[in-house]
Amino acid sequence: MTDRNIDILVIGAGPAGLAAAIAAREAGITSLLVIDREKEPGGILRQCIHNGFGLHRFKEELTGPEYAQRDIDRAAELGIPIECSTMVLSVSRDHLVTCVSPVYGIQRIQAKAVILAMGCRERPRGALCTPGTRCAGIYSAGTAQRFVNLEGFMPGKRVVILGSGDIGLIMARRMTLQGAKVLACVEIMPYSSGLNRNIVQCLQDYNIPLLLSHTVTDIRGLHRLEGITVSEVDQNRKPVPGTEKHFACDTLLLSCGLIPENELSLGAGVSLSSATSGAIVDETFETNVPGIFACGNVLHVHDLVDHVSAESYKAGCSAASFVLNRHSEDSYFSVMDGDGVRGTVPQRIHRNVDSPVDLMFRPAGVYRNCAVVVECGNIEICRKKAQIFTPGEMALITLKPEHLRNLDENILTVRIERN
Amino acid sequence: MKTMSDILIIGAGITGCCVARELAAYHASVLVLEKESDLAEGATKANSGIVHAGYDAVPGSLKAYYNVRGASMYSGLCASLGLPYKQCGALVIGMNDQDRETIEKLRLRGEKNGVSGLRILEHDELLSLESELNPAVICALYVPSSAIISPYETAFAIADHAALNGVSFRFNENVEAVHVQPDGLFRVLTSSDEYLCRVLVNCAGSYGAQIHNQLSDTKLEMIHRRGQYYLLDRMDHPPFTHTIFQCPSSMGKGVLVSPTVHGNTLLGPTAEDIVDPMDTATTSEGLSEVLRKAALTWPNISVRSNITNFSGVRAHLATDDFIVGPCDSCPGYYEAIGIESPGLSSAPAIAQDLAGIIADQLNLSAKSDMVPCSVLPVPFRDMNTEEREKAVAADPAWGNIICRCETVTEAEIRAAIRRPVGARTIDGVKRRTRAGMGRCQGGFCMPRVADIIAEETGVSLPDVKKGSGDSFILAGSVESFLKGDTAYDRSEY
Numbered sequence: 001m002t003d004r005n006i007d008i009l010v011i012g013a014g015p016a017g018l019a020a021a022i023a024a025r026e027a028g029i030t031s032l033l034v035i036d037r038e039k040e041p042g043g044i045l046r047q048c049i050h051n052g053f054g055l056h057r058f059k060e061e062l063t064g065p066e067y068a069q070r071d072i073d074r075a076a077e078l079g080i081p082i083e084c085s086t087m088v089l090s091v092s093r094d095h096l097v098t099c100v101s102p103v104y105g106i107q108r109i110q111a112k113a114v115i116l117a118m119g120c121r122e123r124p125r126g127a128l129c130t131p132g133t134r135c136a137g138i139y140s141a142g143t144a145q146r147f148v149n150l151e152g153f154m155p156g157k158r159v160v161i162l163g164s165g166d167i168g169l170i171m172a173r174r175m176t177l178q179g180a181k182v183l184a185c186v187e188i189m190p191y192s193s194g195l196n197r198n199i200v201q202c203l204q205d206y207n208i209p210l211l212l213s214h215t216v217t218d219i220r221g222l223h224r225l226e227g228i229t230v231s232e233v234d235q236n237r238k239p240v241p242g243t244e245k246h247f248a249c250d251t252l253l254l255s256c257g258l259i260p261e262n263e264l265s266l267g268a269g270v271s272l273s274s275a276t277s278g279a280i281v282d283e284t285f286e287t288n289v290p291g292i293f294a295c296g297n298v299l300h301v302h303d304l305v306d307h308v309s310a311e312s313y314k315a316g317c318s319a320a321s322f323v324l325n326r327h328s329e330d331s332y333f334s335v336m337d338g339d340g341v342r343g344t345v346p347q348r349i350h351r352n353v354d355s356p357v358d359l360m361f362r363p364a365g366v367y368r369n370c371a372v373v374v375e376c377g378n379i380e381i382c383r384k385k386a387q388i389f390t391p392g393e394m395a396l397i398t399l400k401p402e403h404l405r406n407l408d409e410n411i412l413t414v415r416i417e418r419n
Numbered sequence: 420m421k422t423m424s425d426i427l428i429i430g431a432g433i434t435g436c437c438v439a440r441e442l443a444a445y446h447a448s449v450l451v452l453e454k455e456s457d458l459a460e461g462a463t464k465a466n467s468g469i470v471h472a473g474y475d476a477v478p479g480s481l482k483a484y485y486n487v488r489g490a491s492m493y494s495g496l497c498a499s500l501g502l503p504y505k506q507c508g509a510l511v512i513g514m515n516d517q518d519r520e521t522i523e524k525l526r527l528r529g530e531k532n533g534v535s536g537l538r539i540l541e542h543d544e545l546l547s548l549e550s551e552l553n554p555a556v557i558c559a560l561y562v563p564s565s566a567i568i569s570p571y572e573t574a575f576a577i578a579d580h581a582a583l584n585g586v587s588f589r590f591n592e593n594v595e596a597v598h599v600q601p602d603g604l605f606r607v608l609t610s611s612d613e614y615l616c617r618v619l620v621n622c623a624g625s626y627g628a629q630i631h632n633q634l635s636d637t638k639l640e641m642i643h644r645r646g647q648y649y650l651l652d653r654m655d656h657p658p659f660t661h662t663i664f665q666c667p668s669s670m671g672k673g674v675l676v677s678p679t680v681h682g683n684t685l686l687g688p689t690a691e692d693i694v695d696p697m698d699t700a701t702t703s704e705g706l707s708e709v710l711r712k713a714a715l716t717w718p719n720i721s722v723r724s725n726i727t728n729f730s731g732v733r734a735h736l737a738t739d740d741f742i743v744g745p746c747d748s749c750p751g752y753y754e755a756i757g758i759e760s761p762g763l764s765s766a767p768a769i770a771q772d773l774a775g776i777i778a779d780q781l782n783l784s785a786k787s788d789m790v791p792c793s794v795l796p797v798p799f800r801d802m803n804t805e806e807r808e809k810a811v812a813a814d815p816a817w818g819n820i821i822c823r824c825e826t827v828t829e830a831e832i833r834a835a836i837r838r839p840v841g842a843r844t845i846d847g848v849k850r851r852t853r854a855g856m857g858r859c860q861g862g863f864c865m866p867r868v869a870d871i872i873a874e875e876t877g878v879s880l881p882d883v884k885k886g887s888g889d890s891f892i893l894a895g896s897v898e899s900f901l902k903g904d905t906a907y908d909r910s911e912y
Binding site (some may be wrong): 089147239250263 | 649650697699700701702703705706722723725726727728729804807808811812815816817818819820823824826858859860861862863865866870880881884885886887888889890891892893894895896897898900901903
């Protein structure tokens, strides 16, 4: 058995893990390691061959693999070791990481700090409790994306997409371009959970109907999918009898939400937020377990990889500070979700913070011409106006250190003020 | 081409597999025909997985007799095959005085059937045993000998042992007609072939009556009774450690809440009579019924961690008892019909009896060189660090985790395909290894499992199936689609 001692171990070599590792190295950490279960680094970007990545960060439109390659190249330049085909089996509270790979067998790695960057998984059919048969032809959108883009095979010919998450929208266009017929995209909510640009470019441009306030209520087919029933839903998301539409299709793709992959985090004693399903962190992205940091989609599901990279870079810097003993004292503000706001990250902020803090959250609904307000007790400390908020696009408000000075209360509330 | 065998068994569910294994101990050629693509594809893969103690069946019935006898065999059977068996005990809970009367009756019935250790527990003791239990519970029948197993994994291991001892299994062989030839041999016609045999054994599950009615003077009618379930994710502390039954009452039979041997929680089943035994769809009505009823046992019920819903179809006879043994009006024809609950618990005992009578009739001699069953290797997820280290050192495929939710390695998936009666489909690998049984439902591992199946069985990826029939996972290559090529255009929906 190999036993190693290192300063920082990063779990996951997707955009989050790579950015965090690059930041840590740039901050002066030489003893660090990135591990990933896949054969190559890059994470889910490897199968995202469409463009639109990097508009914020690089001011150009890259494909997923191109975006990932920039970080992989930078990591190589900095001499950051990445061990692939390595699966982490457990992380302990005191940073002992056990992993396995075909080449090195079982390894136990003791790190001074651990950065969790495992990403997320797609919500499967079981979580939706959709009735019907359990035939072939029902896949999560990401699984279908892997088949088409990495393996070169088409899952089917006549496709319905349940859920309007971004991967589902992207796959609607991808399947269409590859010669399949996409009959509809069905969304249970009265609004899409995907980016507006994807609704335009992936559905509208190809005349694929988006059925809002609809869901799949039956699945038919003994062996391979033969058809589905779609029903309208009422305000409580319950199907309305008499509104059934039948689609003959051989494929149903699910794009019904992403779930941060936090089984390892739980094993390490990391507390999770019920709003984000990710770790509860402070503005340095440190979890409740000292020296364990979380960033990217394992922390909260992002819309844009650019934001993942930016967040993870900060997490990498914080982990480096932790190792280099520049950690600040522990007196915090708690950040709470107020009206119209869900899943604000970070959930805690050091009172003596000395650099700006981005508060990221999901609007709970579609709101027009309103403002996001941060309050401490009765004192409004920050306000930002916006024309529209939708749950499909993560919202952000930046707090400056001076906003947080001279406050008596310990609770910051983020809310959306509607007219 | 006509294939001749001494004994032909129709159906590779738990009963057919157990009978085949018992007969493998004798010098005789044994063939099992199965209409699906794998073992255990009917009721065996979709039931509650309980080894019932035997308090429920009417004293004197075959159900009572075989249940108690079969249940007593499981612990040894599972140990010898390296299968999970957990004597978790059961509680039949009562919420009112009428239930208390029923529970008292069940206790007496159980004692008559020879079930030991039955006791009636009161409210306080129950809540200290099971803290998630509805506090309105007043008493319960405590059944210490009730156990849980993995029904399909049990069938796989038993079939492997049969195959190691010469039994042949043929899949995708749907028996369309059976009759007796003038020479006394049975002629069995399937969709694609023809078989002859001296002895025919009907273990056809839902299709038992259909086979019976072609050979016997008496006619049977099978009632297909569907049961729907919820299967919740594994938890470090599952809500219940015992199998919790609701008291049968005028309101119906109720549903159970039970741990599984793998740490999941099972809720169900419903009981709906349906027309087509292949109709294993779930329905919104059925699933709501399970939730509504299970909430009586478990008021804090949460299905947020639901992994999957499924349903199975029980082979119910109007007489409400098993039919086991030779058929009077058709010499050489044997049957096990109506093997619904407690069929799983009863199967090993039913098989012992059937094989015994058949061996007598054919005057078979026992083999002296029966190959012992090979105990299944410990799964990677159950190994300690040292064992894992050794396994990877011996074969690097043990270090390649394919299913991350259930921690299943490439080595285990390859081994599942190479078993005596090996996996050929995504579902076959899933049930043998648990790859794809976890919270992501195969979202990550399914394409990788498909690659391994294609490689191991020498087929191309688009020929890999999820299960039976035309359940192909893919429609063709990206190139063939762009060319409008119909190379894999198998069917138009």
